Amino acid sequence: MNWDQIKGDWTQVKGKAQQQWGKLTNDDLDVIEGKREELVGKIQERYGIAREEAEKQADDFSSKF
Template sequence: MNSDIIQGKWKQIKGQAKQKWAELTDDELDQIDGKRDELVGKIQEHYGIAKDEAEEQVNQFESSCHC
């Protein structure tokens, strides 16, 4: 799934993102609003991982998203 689709359907898939990254708050997910770079940044911040690892997690999420 491409990142434009994620941004367009963010309200529908936000719950799936919350399940995958439970440390992200609802307010943060609302603020991210499907923006890939912001999602990667918040994952880095909350989980203390490198940018490339966060990017890989988002890539996996995009490819496995049920939307």
């Protein structure tokens, strides 16, 4: 699934994002609204990881759908 599809189905997908990244709050997920860059930024912020790693995790997440 590409990010346009994820963005369109975000209300259904965000539960899976919450499972994968437990440190993301419901407010975080509401702000993200399926936008890849927002998700990468929040993963980076909450987990204290490098941007490249956060991007890899986001891409791995999107490839599961």
